Amino acid sequence: MKPPRLLLVNAFQLSEGAYALRPHDGPREALVMDYANVAHLLADTEWTAHPGARATHGDWPVETREEFLIVGANRVRIVREACESKQYDAIVLLGGGDPGFLECRDIGRRHGIPVTSCAHAQMHLATMLGHRFGVIDISEQHNTQMAQLVVQYRFTEHCVAVRNINHPLPRPTHDGPQSIAEEKARALRGEPSAMLDAAVAAGESAILEDGAETLILGCSAAYWMRPLIEARLREAGWDVPVLEGYSCAIEMARMLLRLGRDASGLAFPSDPPRRWRPRRVV
Template sequence: MAAAKRFRFLLVSPYSLSERAAFQPGPRTGPKEAQLPNYAGIAHLLEDVEWELHPGAPATHGDWPVELREEFAITGVNRLPIVREACASGRYDAVVLLGGGDPGYLAAREIGHRHGVPVTSCAHAQMHIAGMLGARFSVLDISEVHNMRMADLVRLYAMTERCASIRNLDHPLPRPAAAGRPTLLGEEEKAARGEPSSMLEAAVREAVAAIEEDGAEVLILGCSAAYWLQRPLGRRLAELGWDVPVLEGYGCAIEMAKTLVNLRVDASGLAFPRDPPRRSRRRKFV
């Protein structure tokens, strides 16, 4: 018997590459389930959700995946009109922003609060849920430049005391700057076939180092293209005797959205004031 649909969510991809792009995170056509990366890992979380998937605004930073701060900034601005239209439509209980680097998240929350619609995102949700599971977390992330985006988010979300480390797997997204280097392309498929995956081996190595050397008690995955690591990495760590949660962003962001809807809150009006606010504070603390 199918689960009752209790929620109405719009899931928004960070950007949409052209058909000519060398790398696509998922199929561009077919059922929404096929177009949503990592659907198999989060399908159980969507059983009570009536959901739609927006492919994201057409990429204007270039026809390749995002890693640089500049690219995250461009992508974040591009998807704000999608968030604004969704929140104003009255069709959704919440908007879930996909993508590990959270492009446009704070501005999207400001939009959502004007309409009373919760907006969640992957890194933000992972960090907060990690804080419920242990004292400190480490981020397993894909490349040097993407690591810096995650470091920015740790500071932006006031998680510096909770973040034990950011560990680099050195398997960047397939993009012009990565030409001639090992990337994450094909690593998920290798692992699924039971073949050796250099990315999975790097994740195991860096996860153990994060636990043993950095004091991490929870692990989170920095890039959405690496979320497939959650299950095989968790199994490998368990085989080594490590009882440690491994989180991925899509599931955390979806569950965070459900929590906010159930609590009937979206954001503080002091953190995201309306323009103009009914009351203003004379002094702010940082």
């Protein structure tokens, strides 16, 4: 059996500069943040990473609804061209806020190609591990996007809360003392990290106060914390799974390929559909 051919598509591409959290070009491994955490999942696949469409919302990471809408629309073209090329078996959308996911999945369905994304995959897998999950996220603006996805994906029964650790993405409107890159570097060196400490505290509050049984991470810039949060909570006596989006989205794509499925033709109808329904229940 041939290895699956995956395309990993970043949400957007920034120029090299103060606001960039990853390189905008270079080897494929450099285009996947925290590649070491997902390398074992890609080892037996043929995969390519796309840097994402050049950002048109501004040269900084995305947090607002307007920005998510813009980068989602920009990513649609990449996915359409990838599907039409017939070079890939599945497409994985990178980025915690899932910009353009449903639209890209609609395109994938028309070509028989599974399309997965980070928040969507995490929420599904979280409910396989426990009934109720909590979201640990980075900022007030980004929390709004995550809360909207919980409703859009119909996980309101399962999501107990979105917890904000207030470490926003680097962008012109944020001039606070926190730096995700610096906090990450400190934590990976084994030094104290205020961002990691806040995430662990938020996780414990989600367990004790909200009733979470599984934890997921909202923004891809926070995915590096997954093993560290889980280890810290385990040391504190909490046997709670912590998920991050890249791993979940990659594995969901592979699962759909093994099952020979992409999406329901009733949820994502063809154009035109072979049959139409006189009534849709919402």
